[in-house]
Each structure stands twice: as C-alpha cells, then as structure tokens.
C-alpha cells in the first residue's frame with residue numbers, strides 16, 4: 001500500500017491546543033484513498049521544522065505529503081495554492097522571530113501546491129463543508145513547511161505530490177481562546193479524509 005505522510009503542528013502563541021494534532025493522531029495508521037496514513041507532529045520552530053519534515057520524508061519514503069496547520073480566524077477549510085521563500089511573522093515556540101529572511105537562498109521565490117486543490121475544494125463543498133482555495137499561507141511556520149516539502153519534491157522527488165491545508169479552529173480551541181470561529185473536530189477530520197480521498201483518486 002502507498003504511504004501518505006500527514007503532518008500537524010504542536011500548539012503555538014495563544015492557541016493552547018492545535019486541532020491539527022488531534023486529526024493527525026486520529027488518522028495515523030488508517031487506510032484512506034489507497035494510502036496508509038502515517039501521522040507526525042511538527043515543532044513550531046523556524047530552526048528545526050524544515051529539517052524535521054525532510055527527515056520524516058526520508059524515513060517514511062511516502063508517495064505523497066499533506067501538511068496541516070491551524071489558521072485561527074478562518075471560517076473555511078483552505079487548501080493553500082502557493083508557498084513563498086520567506087520567513088517572517090510572530091515569535092515561534094523557541095523564541096525565533098525572523099524578518100524577511102529567505103527560507104532557502106538558492107530556492108525559487110515560490111512553489112505551487114502539487115495537490116489537486118480545486119478538486120479538494122469542490123468535493124468538500126459537495127459534502128457540505130465550507131472550503132475555498134487560499135492564495136496565501138502567510139510567512140510563518142505553515143508556509144515554511146509547505147515550502148520545504150515542495151522544494152524537496154521539485155529538486156529530489158518530483159513524482160511525490162505535496163502541499164498544505166489550513167484548517168479553522170476546533171470548538172475545543174475556540175472555547176479556550178474566546179474570539180475565533182470554529183468547527184467540530186469530527187467535521188475537521190472528515191474534511192481531511194475527503195482531501196486524502198481526492199488525492200488518492202488523482203494518483204491511482
């Protein structure tokens with residue numbers, strides 16, 4: 001069976017839980033869309049998250065990679081269109097706060113997602129889950145991990161689709177945080193299962 005690396009992130013800033021963690025833990029080991037899902041949690045750390053992703057790819061040797069991140073404040077599930085070669089944003093969990101730094105000096109300015117993002121959005125909406133393509137993953141850790149995965153694929157493993165999906169807060173996080181829209185964990189996990197199925201259909 002083909003393997004799919006599914007990554008989530010640990011909590012960060014004032015988000016005391018990261019709903020991507022629970023999804024990844026739940027889907028880890030499941031068979032979805034012709035893939036065995038292998039889940040891993042990433043650190044919110046500009047210093048290590050990129051190399052961590054690459055070490056997971058080299059250890060697991062997946063046929064595809066989907067990374068997940070929390071986009072607190074978003075109302076919809078949002079597959080990302082592009083990753084940009086910048087590190088910028090609020091302080092990470094290790095105290096790093098890069099300003100306008102490139103992720104890779106020799107890297108392209110941006111890499112387009114290699115996931116079937118339009119089909120994912122269409123299928124999510126058909127299943128009554130609000131979704132749209134996002135045209136920016138920001139310049140924080142989610143963009144960083146998306147960029148690193150795509151850079152690796154473009155330079156070393158072009159047959160491996162990779163990309164990123166931002167998700168809204170879970171109800172659990174919204175109750176603790178107080179000021180963000182949220183979905184049930186069940187709907188979030190269902191939405192990610194749908195995205196993996198769509199990817200599987202595209203890569204039979």
Ligand code: PCA
Pocket residue numbers: 009012018020044068069070071137138140141142143
């Ligand atoms: N979301 C952040 C980093 C970790 C996460 O889950 C982001 O959007 O960059």
